[in-house]
Amino acid sequence: MATERRRGEVLIRAIHEAVLAEVVEAGLGQLTMEGIARRAATAKTVLYRRWATPFELLIDALGEAYPVEVPTPAADDLRTDLIAALTLLTDWMVTPAATAVMAITSERERYPELAEALWGKVFDPRGGTFTTTVLRWYAAHGRLDPARLTPITTQIGEALVFKLAIDNARTPSVEEVAAIVDEALLPALGL
Amino acid sequence: MATERRRGEVLIRAIHEAVLAEVVEAGLGQLTMEGIARRAATAKTVLYRRWATPFELLIDALGEAYPVEVPTPAADDLRTDLIAALTLLTDWMVTPAATAVMAITSERERYPELAEALWGKVFDPRGGTFTTTVLRWYAAHGRLDPARLTPITTQIGEALVFKLAIDNARTPSVEEVAAIVDEALLPALGL
């Protein structure tokens, strides 16, 4: 028998991968201990020894999958840095962890405990992400009117990336991201 | 026995309401004939006589729930008409049918047959919606540069409404809709 038995960290990482893959493929509504165990090629008992529910296990896995890379203004050019920040977003969106996060977000009403746990354990400890980070930097250095940074304008980039991703069933290309910055974001910033 | 027995249209409408309510409450992944029958207070056999799967039934119900009101430019003022169009959107978003549509959209990868049926039977027969209708009208009447109507700019309003709805777990208020128009949409249109 080829009975290489996994233990500790190695096993847990495999289970974490399995639960994310299950969410991606089956969805939150079909997330079961049986399914996770099958995919991780382990026994249900192993899961129940550590986690009481599939959701606990999922939150654990998402905690591990974070943090995500944060954009650092590097080009000394707002347009370039905004495109870079949104590209970080599109890169992240195709990961299993992101798919799980988006599933939780869109089913927040249905599974509020999940959403709360995700925000409390993973998101809240972090500040604004993606374009906000860039915009704040340029505003702080006097190269952008701070009055233009509103709850609306700081969301334009992310909002359009998500909208295009939904409408076209794929993440926006670099050209589309550039168009978002040129046609929507920069005009709203008064540039 | 109070055995008022429903038949025909009345019964079907009740079932349509039930399937939408089930999707809202239980989600696509938990949509079952048993659940629908329970909620509609009828027997599974009644459902199986007409529909082979919960998804067929759901598509049928969504077909009935449409069409949605289309914005008609009425104020002779772009800003006012845009706010009116986006308010139509926020009003629609709180209906059960909209919740179901958004669920299908966000789980498109998981249930492609559902998404295809929804597009083919319900959406494709209709043109652009909400802000696009308004923007096209003003552009056609020479009151807006047609070159500004791109696949990006025509989505700004809807994109931000969705983004705010997701972030705040509620549809945007009238004030927030106005801010979307003033701070993002109009600037992108060169106004």
Added chain:
DNA sequence: CCCATTAGATACGCATCCGTAGCTTATGAG
């Protein structure tokens, strides 16, 4: 090398949903 730990396997009774069958009975058209 010994042995406590724990992964892994199997089985259990319970519950829910599946899709179908067979029946009773309210309903409305004629």
Added chain:
DNA sequence: CTCATAAGCTACGGATGCGTATCTAATGGG
């Protein structure tokens, strides 16, 4: 009033997930 239609009810065997119990055997620390 009669009667074809269809709503409503109950029950079925099969499948799957639940959470738990009870083993076994691989693993690595001492």
